[in-house]
Amino acid sequence: MLTAHDLVFQAGKRALVDRASVSLAPGEVVAVLGENGAGKSTLLRLLAGERAPHAGTITLDGTPLACFSAAALARRRAVLPQDTRVAFGYSALEVVLLGRYPWTHGAPGSGDVALARAVLARVDAAHLESRLITTLSGGERARVHLARTVVQLVGDTPDARFLLLDEPTASLDLAHQHLALGLVRELARERRTGVLAVLHDLNLAAQYADRILLLKQGRVVADGAPDAVLSESLVSFAFSVRALVVPHPAGGRPLVVTTP
């Protein structure tokens, strides 16, 4: 269980994250929604341990995050930033293999290579394996880095894993958005992984998330099941738009239509 309690993170006098509490259990997919500047990415960075909060606590299975070594943490949770710029021309497969860093000493073995190839295939990037990461398009790059974070969590320890994704679908086309979120939901279900993903598309969140965390001005304004959080009043409040919520024609999830 990854638990954050009353997190505060300030930039100057402005609180980017203001007394936010979050919990993430293995097996569930949590979507973080909110308008620009609501503190979604900052919250994710705090949970990743990238920044230390000015107040509040973050624990992983009851132990404060700060007590974990970087190496120990790397075997428990992986982080996908919005965009990763690789400094040199590594091939896509080499980049995915870097995800095996916490588990390998020396060179990655044939098992690691097979795993990396399998996951690359899962994100529809098998054909990119020999391409240089620096020559890939934004969407191709995003899939390769998603594969890297997925292979990072494969290991022989029984602990629960956590996957923190900052806008994993931002540069993906429609088919690949479903592919990516379908993959992480499968990870959550089958590999005891808690997934927290910052998303922009409310309907994508409604379809794939077990729980939605709605942020506005650094505060958590709602935290619950999609049909509870995606109400007309909450959506119009959080995003400053008019919202109409109808049942999805293909299934019970809510469908949100917005107008200015």
Add this chain to the structure above:
Amino acid sequence: MATVLRRGDDDPGGSGRLPAAPVIVALAAVLLVTSVLAAATGAFHIPPADVLAILAAQAGLADASANDARASAVLMQIRLPRVLFAMLAGAALAVSGAVLQGLFRNPLADPALIGISGGAALAAAWAIVLNTRLLPGVSALLGPFSLPVAAFAGALLAAWLVQRLASLDGATSIAVMLLAGIAISALAGAGIGLAAYVASDEQLRNITFWQLGTLSDATWRTLGALAVLAGAATCAGLRLARPLDALALGEAEARHLGVDIEQLKRIGMIAAALAVGTVTAFCGIIGFVALVAPHIVRIACGPAHRLLLPACALAGAILMTLADIVARTVLAPAELPIGVLTAFIGAPFFLLLLLRQRRLWGA
């Protein structure tokens, strides 16, 4: 699919790059040939076959009586230490360049361009001047190590300064890195000028000569000191391959993968400063080897440091040995300072790299 299956696991990158083992073997073979050539070349020519015969005799593998005593003396007293010196210095510079480029996440990080060699030279110049005047005790104590120790301190200070200036929030600004290098080099130049001003005539000759970069000080004694210090630095650098690969993703990403960034930077900087400081102390400022060797290797074998670093050691040794051959023959019987030669080759190379990178940082 067939190509995927055929590709071995020792080449997980694919990308039509050269595989690891043959590259290392080929580079080692080229280095061997180059070094024999370098030992043969000079004012007193020793045929390559004789070089091998003399070396075999020295190793006790062949009869020494067949060899010319004069050739044997020249080879063992002058040529061999010099060739080994060039090889070691080239290897140390190239590996330190690759490590610095990995740490700064940019192929333009050359120790001479970002002020690290300048810092080393400044400290070494003052060590030369102060040695006989103020600190005879210290130099007696440290022997051949006194100059490299001073240069190491200067190099480390410069490296630390550049890194502090150029990095902000886990990202490195290349422009700031190069500008800081200019400032530190200018400062070092002024400091060396001041040292030259107060130096005695003999010290001045030493300082000027060595500011240009030269291998003329290569003796068995200095070679020993270089081998210990630069060798240790190179070995430390070679061990950083895995974390340097992870760092290519960015500092935050590398930390998420479990890399201890602070330790990586500390060890990398110390290793690079020790290598550059030692080489600078014995040979003066030799620029661009640290830039050219890693770049060529990256083109041939890709950027993965597990192969890049050892291949750089070999490529740097080859480049330096070749440069030394040219430096000793082009103006024979006079000798061109090797630093001048590497600058003539390396500076246009750097401009070429700059042109190709220009678009990246919106010039």
